[in-house]
Amino acid sequence: MDYQPAPRLAQSALALHDPVTAADFPQTILRYRNQRAAQSVGLEHLSDADWIAHFGRFQPLPDNQPIPLALRYHGHQFRQYNPDLGDGRGFLFAQLLDNQDRLLDLGTKGSGKTPYSRGGDGRLTLKGGVREVLATAMLEALGVPTSKSFSLIETGEPLVRGDEPSPTRSSVLVRLSHSHIRFGTFERLAYRNEVETLRDLVAFVLANYYPDCNDTATLFNSVVTLAAQLTARWMAAGFVHGVLNTDNMNITGESFDYGPYRFLPYYDPNFTAAYFDHTGLYAYGRQPDAVLWNLGQLGRCLTLLIEPEPLITSFNAFNVRYEQELGLAICRRLNIRPKPDNAPLVATLYAFLATLRSDGSFEGLFYDWFGGCMSETRALSGPRAKSYAGAAFTAFHNLLKTYDAAAPEKLDHPRFRQADPETLLIDEIEAIWAQIALEDDWSLFDAKLAATETYRQALAW
Structure with missing residues (x-):
């Protein structure tokens, strides 16, 4: 272009x-x-x-x-x-x-x-x-x-x-x-009581990012929806942002600014990414609550422009939208067709993940069962096969059997002939950096980016 x-x-x-x-x-x-x-x-x-x-x-x-x-x-x-x-x-x-x-x-x-x-x-x-x-x-x-x-x-x-x-x-x-444009951009104007500038900022955002919205209330409603989707996809990716402050969230529902992030080696709702997060405020399992709290701060700023009732309605809808988006995100990661209610599948998946404690098991589950039960032979003959047993797995597996693959042709990609998924765990990052720091050797960095791009193409979002 x-x-x-x-x-x-x-x-x-x-x-x-x-x-x-x-x-x-x-x-x-x-x-x-x-x-x-x-x-x-x-x-x-x-x-x-x-x-x-x-x-x-x-x-x-x-x-x-x-x-x-x-x-x-x-x-x-x-x-x-x-x-x-x-x-x-x-x-x-x-x-x-x-x-x-x-x-x-x-x-x-x-x-x-x-x-x-x-x-x-x-x-x-x-x-x-x-x-x-x-x-x-x-x-x-x-x-x-x-x-x-x-x-x-x-x-x-x-x-x-x-x-x-x-x-x-x-x-x-x-x-x-x-x-x-961050939630904190609105907070600054509200703090300084610059109401007309706040109104002009909303008009700018509507014109340039939300042309289908026509006022402050519908704008906030759309931001809540996109925040729910983003949070759900973090959770489905096993991603821990680390510092979910209001200045690290923008109004277009896009993740950005990566400091002490981590990807989960295995499921742990209390896993934190930042060494200075002593109370676990931004732990993996608390990310939905953190995002909701941040939306509350944005909504309070907008009460300078409109009555609070429609903002409260949208704010209160976050949890329902998040649960819906999490179901869609899990189905997307498993390459299965979602149902009207995916909550039982999500519950059994996380209950099973909670039984696994080996590094790479979080991403491994989604990789092994990509395409749902179409991948059963691959999953049960792979390096994590011994994990796929017991009551928690059976509950998940029985529900998974009721889902159809969304795009079975994706499994034809050569990447799925490999035994393990692509991951980005902390030890991998440290090894890449050590080679750069000690020898100015960028080969591991380049190789990881190439492998990640292949993974992106195989998953084909």
Whole structure:
């Protein structure tokens, strides 16, 4: 497709950002470019030199934003309100349309200091960039709505961090995302009682992201629905975001900004991703509650514009919508046709998963039984065959027998001839990083991305 610049936020009258200057890095070594994502926005023909000029030196894209914009927002962090947030190490670099005419952002992470850096250096470790590239690739493969890691460039600065060996290498990441307008964007305006700007923000969101909605109430209702879908797909993917603060949720129902994430090695509702989450607030099993709480904060902001009753109705509908979406997400992951009520299948699946404690067993179940009972021979002759026994498995298996495969032809993909699924467990990430850190060897990183892309094609969402 053709490149279609659309710098709509910069051209609007909304006071939601500050102009900033990108850091001048000592080096710009291209480590990753997402050619498939670039093709979706008409930038696949850039040479590596031009790519580095735009996404390492941040020379403006043609007819796009002339200067980067650090976005203003507040947020609840572990449910404590923080008015001292905003883009502290990133900015909005450009906006453009994709091949579906959706407005997308090119936003950065690690691009230098801004007015919101709060004493930080505005940088991103290379390890952090590597982790985010891997996360977005795997989440996309597993059918989770996610930002895309667009570019990763090593920047040649030694960074000191308190939670990993230092000095460590640095990078700048560019992500392609449907929106960087956060729940915290609304919270800032409500906190400052900027009601007219809040009203203008809702109008901007309706015009650019929700053209089928016509007012604040229907907008919130749609955000609740997309949040329920996103949460369900996290859960079906065994994904733990780690830091579900209100500034880490956007209004288009897309997952983004991956710090201390993890994928479950095996089912554990109390599994946490962040070492600093001492109370388990954002544990795997508490993610639906966390998202609902965050929706409550967004809804409170919107009561400055309309009466609360329709907002409360949509808020109260979240749990029902989440349960419905979880059933659909589980069926999608198993490649079976959903029924009007999938709750019994979901309950028996999780009850069986709770009996498994071997690494890889969470993803292994979905891989082995992809296509439902069409895969029974494959599952019962594979490396996890001994797990498929006992009362909990029988309950799940009996229900699974009542479902038809949704797309049986997917099982013809050569990927399903392999014994094990593709996973992204913490030991794999650490091994990839160790090879980069110790030997500057990127072969494991490249191989993991290639294998994840094959997995995405096999699952074929």
